[in-house]
Amino acid sequence: MKKLSRILKRFVLISLALAGVLSLATCAFMQQPQFGSLPKGERLEEVKKSPRYSDGKFHNLIERPTITEGYSIVGESWKTLFGNLPRRTPVDSLPSVKTDLKAIPANQNVMVWFGHSSVFIQAGGVTFLADPIFSGKATPLPWGVKAYKGSDVYTADDMPEIDYLLISHDHYDHLDYETVTALKNKVKHVVCGLGVGAHFQRWGYKPEQIIERDWYQKVPVNDSVVIYNESSHHRSGRGFVQNKALWMSYLIKTPANKIYISGDGGFDGRFAAIGKKFDGVDWAVMENGQYDMAWHSVHNLPDEVIAATMGLRAKNLLPVHHSKFTLAKHPWDEPLNKVTELSVGKPYRLATPMIGEVVRMDDSTQLFKQWWKGLN
Template identity: 40%
Template sequence: MKFTRRAFIALSAFIGLAVVSSILFMRQKFFGKNPFGDRLKKILKSPNYKSDTFQNLSPTSVTLENASYLKMMREFINKPKDASPPKPLPSVKTDLKSLKSDKPTIVWFGHSSYLIKSKNINILIDPVLSGSVSPIALFGGKSFKGSDIYDANELPDIDMLFLSHDHYDHLDYKTIVKLMPRVKKFYVALGVGSHLEFWGVEPERIVELDWWDVHKVADDIEVIGAPARHFSGRSLARGKTLWSAFILNIHGYKIFMGGDSGYDTHFKEIGDKYGPFDIVMLENGQYGAEWPYIHMFPEQTAQAAIDLGAKLLLPVHWGKFILANHGWNEPINRLVAAAKKSNLPITTPMIGEPVIIGESLPDKIWWNI
């Protein structure tokens, strides 16, 4: 697609109309609701909430100070030819409701959504199963062909559902509404519960965690909120809810669920306090030169895993949506190379293919299609 001045003006007008429309319909359920009342009072006491917004541990801008928005818009329009796979993705259709698990078993659904089964406990992370990641079609690409092999109804009843932050590619209204009746408890970053309550989840089913908060679930299950370097917001307002990673100690295993994060010293701090980890799920994709602090480049993902003391890395946040300007399989190719160079164990399952800690670790290069 050739980018002309006329096309740019037309697109700008269309984007402006889309933004105005989104503001006009901000009260719709899809957008959720920012914290208020007692929840806001709790947030105001958080050491991570300053100047009317949540803050990262290190000063962090969403984009570089000198980033060209015109350049970013041009790149957004003129995506590389390999931004999408040339044909439907291969996958494995596992029967999730009859999945057996003596050891923690992870089934990835593409992007940052995955199921963990440990003995009789079903754990779901950042489920997005509606095929889109934006309230405005212009900004949210559809999922890749072949990546949507599961519907919410095919998932088992969920004991623990984790939400790392409130961006649309991690907190999906349509998916949550479908799953809501079958979720025992929601474990979310501080403030995210406001969206859930607005959608009909009872307060007693929501556990909100600030960074370093520890929550005992059972004698052999513990959840800890952990820092991440990112931002939040489902509207024009940013930073009203927190963004987090989660540490899950379950049945004698240590699992790190990373959410979205740029690279920083917090990975080493988490590793020193709570590592080493039997498996870590870390973002690997949707990075860009203009926003280097809020997402990691693949080589940084490998280093973050090393900082955490990872015995095994499972890369997520790729393989389903176009949210950046790199080739669709560039992140995984770069990460595999970086992991090999660092002797970092990595597993690369197809969507739906089980990873069993200490037993089954798929590593086939399936993405060169």
């Protein structure tokens, strides 16, 4: 018995020592710059003033569990890792168009989608870039989720000067460290939610470049262009500490167009409220992909994308958040197939450009191919 007791004691001590070493190694690893920074000092004091902030974190307007009742994180992780989930990643290389963005005349109102939620917008003579990710991966780890073949044809070098970089939230597939550091000398201003600026400041952006806002505030660009900060229902965080920075959607108002950018976020009444507030929108750039019933509180299901677009009273729908990374269990092309099927007979026009294809915002006759059809 004494010998067994000594063995057990030794085993416990070794286990504790290993756990301690692993914890220290993890903490050291998490100090790398790609993990960003938490708000502190004056920035934290501004965060604490937000009506959205209490108990040390940001909250949604109506709290709902991230994981739907009847599902579990362990169960869903098991299905994702070991389940029979066909066609989650395309075998074929995705088609694309390599547009010279720097040659687009300044008086043209255009959008160019780069896969996932990355979109270049030129409207009212101002350039915007939303949630760019050109590093080829959607995680801070080199062996993480990789971009599909053919989906990563653009780099930071291909971008023109950007007047306003818009960040919806600080998850890795929307705020990419490698991309925003490569863009640093091209970006005049960053617009983001409260707390997100801490990441940019750590990464070398100047304080005067960073514009942090709460929901229902705005950023006047000039006499005719305004960026409105609108709500969402989502989460934030780049490490073990969650919801220290605010998630956001945006509406860009120019003389010719009202452009809504949803960012990530589950369905609620905000879409109808925004549609009423702005008397409809011309373009809805809507999250449509990486969804699941298990976490539909924070990501729209396909029918909810349609309901949101209708609530916004949008004239045109550009679906994003698909065709670059596998972050859910559905087939890679299901978001495009579903949104196309569900949009039949609806009062808006569906725009499904290839990666890099120029969308002419003022041209209601422009046609788009179902480019994903026939790809494996």
